[in-house]
Every structure is written in structure tokens, then in C-alpha cells.
Amino acid sequence: MLSVVFVALVGALPLGLSVYLWRRVSRLGRVPRRNVTAVVAFGVLGGVAAGYLERLVLGWTELSFDAAKVGTTGALLATFLLAAPLEEGLKVLVVWPLYSVRAMSTPRLGLTYAASAGAGFATGEIIGIGAIEPPSWLLAARLIVGMAAHPLLAALWGYALGSRRLARGRWFVLAWLCAVLLHGLYDHIVFGRGPGVLVLAIPMFLTMALFAWLGLRDVAPSADSRPSLLLASIPEPPSLGSMRRALVARPDRPVMLHWIAIGALVTLGVVIVALALAVYAGHVIGVDFALADEADVRSSGPLVLLGAATLAGFPVAGYLVARASSAHSVLEPAMGAGVAILAAVLLVSLAAPVTAVFGLAVAPLAFALACGGAWFGLVR
16 A cells, blocks of 8 residues: 555655646647547557566676676666667657647747657556565655656757757757767766765756756746746846857858867866865865765765865856956857866776766756856857
């Protein structure tokens, strides 16, 4: 009985997100309820089927998603070669009939149907996992954090699939491959590692939620035209369209390669200073940085402090580089941040290869923050 209540409570969360999404996008034009209901229902079936197929293949290959059982390499192989492509592929299969009959002819419909299919898929996986695993607080946290990725990642490639101009090119394939890579990394952090590093899923979740929100703002702007005093004092965040234009170099202005190199050095310098300040603050308040056991939840404290300091350095560096270079696009600061992130991940992987996985978990949000900082530093 406890297991049934547990599955019902956790499984209802993605379905509630699907209802909210349908109600919001329907303000700008009717979205057939039967289509949304159908993709959610088939998404649930796809989630249950994916869980069954994964258990079947893992039992045959003697692999596991848990790094403590088969090691990091075996867990990564199981996640990136089986779970991520299978689950994202099944979600595409759910919405493909609507695409083939031209019922996903706009980014608004593409995002809605794909995210709804992802929400149904999340519920299906919760049903499959909850039926065989004993309920616990750790399992509930992993399911809630892990299943949130399904609708958010599906919204990424659904936006591209709904735009036929983008779908005919390589953007849909690129978006789907990015979703697969993010899905694999996210699942490895949430389900493959110990509870002590579960906090590293937060930067990835925030990145996915940020881009899903920006896409939703593009296809279904909020009906509230009277922002509060607090919101009015905050600069308006860019839309996906303006971000895309800001990342493209102007034809009459060549890419400044020297500012990419300078941007990488500035980013590394600012991040190192931020980390040094975090370590000093940690010693002052008595944080034990030697506590680094992923099986111990207490190790999340030092990770949060160091991670927050690292992420705080990227928007500052992006802003400084954009202002110093008098940039008209965020291309150079963004590429500089990308080079810095790649260099940092390679350096930490030399000391301990597993840290590269953790570095990549933070990388998407770090890159987005650097682009955001550069956006506010542009010459307009």
C-alpha cells in the first residue's frame, strides 16, 4: 500500500507539469486536448517499456547504472549507450505521428507535444521503478530530480522539430544529440553515483530549466503585462531568438581571435580567485573540505560552496570580457568561456578521471552564465 501511494504521489508531478504547459500555450491558440492526452498516454507506455527493456539488456550484459557495482566505465557505458539514446528515441517515436501529419507545424506545438510526451515518459518510468524498488527518501529524491529531465530535454528537440525550417536542416539532429548527451550525464549523476554528489545535478537541472523557460517565453509569452516592482527592477532576460543572433558574428566584423584567448585566461583567473575566496570563507566558518565521500550526504556542503563560487565567476568574467572588448555579440566571450571550461575539465581529469564527469555536469550552466554575463556587457 505504501508503495502504491509513493508511486501515485511522485508520478503525478510530471502530469501536473503537462497540464500547466497545455493551459499556458492554449492561451495563444487552441491546442487539441486529445493530441496532448494521446502523447502523454503513449509517453507513459514508452516509459514503462523503456524500464523493462533496460532491465532486460542490463541483466543480459551484466552491466548496471550504479557505478558502485560495475565501476565508472561500466556505468557510463550502460547510461550513454543504452538508457539515454533509447529513452530519447522512444519519446521521438511517440510524437512522430503528429509530425508526419503536420500537426507539429510550429515551435509552440513542437515544444508542447514533445514536453508532454516527456512528462508522460517520466510518469511511466516512475511507475516501473516504484513497482520494484522499496520506497525511501533517497529514491523519492532521485525520482523527482531525475524525472524532471524528461520533459525539459524533450522540449529542447521538440522546439527544433516544430520549426520546419530548422527541422529540415541539422538543428533537430543537433538538438536531439545534445539531449542524449545531457540525459546520459544527468542520469549518471542522479542514479549512478552516491547521494553525496546528487547536488551536482542541480546545475544541469537549472540549465535545462532555463532554456526550456526561454523557449516557452518565445512560443507562449506570459499573459501578465503588469510586472511587479521587484521584477521591473531586474533586467529583461534575452529570448532564444535574441540569444541566437547575439551568438552569430556580424558579417562586417571578423571574429576577434585574440579576445577569445584573453577571454579564456580572464575566465580561468576569475574562477580561481572565486575558488580561493570560497576556500578562505569555508575555513573561517569551519567547513571540512576533506569530507569527500559520495556515499555521505554531508559531503554536499563543501561541493555546494565550491560549486557556487565556481559558477559565480563565469558571469563576472563574461561581463568583463564583453566590456573590455567592446563586443557587439557574445561570440568571443562565449568561445573564451568554452575554451576555459574545456581546459579546466582536462586538467582536473588528469588528477582523477572521474572528476571530468563532475566537471561536465557543471559546464552547461557555467557556459550559460558566461553568455548571460556577456549579454549584459554588450555595446548597444
